[in-house]
Amino acid sequence: MSCTIKTEVLSDMEMWDNYVLAHPQGTVFHLTAWRKVIEISFGHKSYYIMATQQNRICGILPLFEIKSILFGHYFVSVPFAEIGGVLADNPDIEQTLIQNAASITDAHSAQYLELRNRKELQGFKTKSLYYNFRKEISSDLDENLNAIPRKSRAMVRNAIKKDLVSETGHHLLPEFYRILALNYHRLGTPIFSEKFFKNFLIEFGRNADILLVKTKEGQFAAAVLFFIFKDQMIPYYAGSDFIFRNLGPNDFMYWELMKHAVEKKCRIFDFGRSKEGTGSFNFKKHWGFEPEPLSYQYHLAKSTDIPNLSPANPKYQRKIQMWQKMPHIMTRLIGPLIARNLA
Secondary structure, eight states: OOOEEESOOGGGHHHHHHHHHHSTTOOGGGSHHHHHHHHHHHOOEEOOEEEEETTEEEEEEOOEEEEETTTEEEEEESTTSSOOOOEESSHHHHHHHHHHHHHHHHHTTOSEEEEEESSOOTTSEEEOOEEEEEEEOOSOHHHHHHHSOHHHHHHHHHHHHTTOEEEEOGGGHHHHHHHHHHHHHHHTOOOOOHHHHHHHHHHHGGGEEEEEEEOTTOOEEEEEEEEEETTEEEEEEEEEOGGGGGGOHHHHHHHHHHHHHHHTTOOEEEEEEEETTSHHHHHHHHTTOOEEEOEEEEEESSOSSOOOOOTTSGGGHHHHHHHHHSOHHHHHHHHHHHHTTOO
8 A cells, every 4th residue: 555755744743743652663852842842942944754544654754954064964864863763664664755855855955864773774874883772670779779780880889878969850950051061061072052951841841851960068960861751761961070070970870860760660771872982882881781783874965975973083083172172161152053063
């Protein structure tokens, strides 16, 4: 049976989200709330492609167009997300949606189309850069603590002994943003605007929150913005203040978040993506999470080579070093203008 393809789903948002929630590969990044956050935060244009049969959705592909003087003109599914790509009832519908997305890319004379997939699709150039870390957790806190490898478990226990405490709530956005901006500056990465994170909290409501770690003196040591999607806990944006590193705030933060996940009856703890060889990659492995490769795949239109916008690209190293040396207040002012196109 043939399917009908359309690219405007503003009137079908509830039906779209119901399909995402029901599909076994659906993610928080496929939801229309993610679309709205990107649109109202940055103004990037979306083309949300839907396949229907007999007035029933049988496949979707969320797509955004990014135009940047610094980083080029391209389409991506989905920007500022770990994964995205197509969800479909069968491979034929999957290919129809991807071909439609490729046609949109070609028609707009863009350089390439990027599909962020968990599984590798045939017929596309693939970049293996990121790995995902996720595993099932127990409803028993002692079992979860004992499942953490010895050295990281010792860090958690040491942080508890040093009287670190945590707090959750949307009201913690200013403190979260201050810590994240410090962390991004230290890493040489442009920070997003605070409005971006505020929009996540607004659009996702009770399914997004902030957890903040404080010292016993009340100083802010670490913070994370996380999502809850179905039975999954997804910490996504996180940072810590380097001056408190001896207290182990990161290990404590993720332990507190795991406790929170159990309270929310989550079954999966998704540590998100990291690049191999980075500190975050090693941190997650030390917590007993096994890396699973993600497949970022490309339809090359005007481009001849797979793009590499990663900070690990040697051509960006000097720029990163210059950014790290800039006054912090300047990076907070300029950073959002750059970060909005680092999709």
